[in-house]
Amino acid sequence: MAGDFIRVECPDCENEQVVFGKAASEVVCAVCGTTLATPTGGLSAVDADVVDVVESRESHS
Numbered sequence: 001m002a003g004d005f006i007r008v009e010c011p012d013c014e015n016e017q018v019v020f021g022k023a024a025s026e027v028v029c030a031v032c033g034t035t036l037a038t039p040t041g042g043l044s045a046v047d048a049d050v051v052d053v054v055e056s057r058e059s060h061s
Contacts, residue, residue: 005055008036008048018054019044 004021015031023044027037037044 004053006046007051007054008046009051010034010036010048016051019046 005018006021007016007018009016010029010032012034013029013032015029017027017030017036019027019037021043023037023039025039026035027044028035029048034048036048037046039045
């Protein structure tokens with residue numbers, strides 16, 4: 001399975017958190033509970049500022 005892990009910054013409390021780019025469930029901030037990413041069936045809709053791509057996973061055939 002291909003996908004990226006991304007570091008995002010919460011728009012409310014500025015906490016940085018790593019999330020999977022294709023999250024299957026809603027991702028909330030561990031500090032304040034603000035929604036950071038919402039599943040869409042493919043790539044997540046990220047509701048926070050993307051700081052960095054932590055790890056890029058590529059599929060190997």
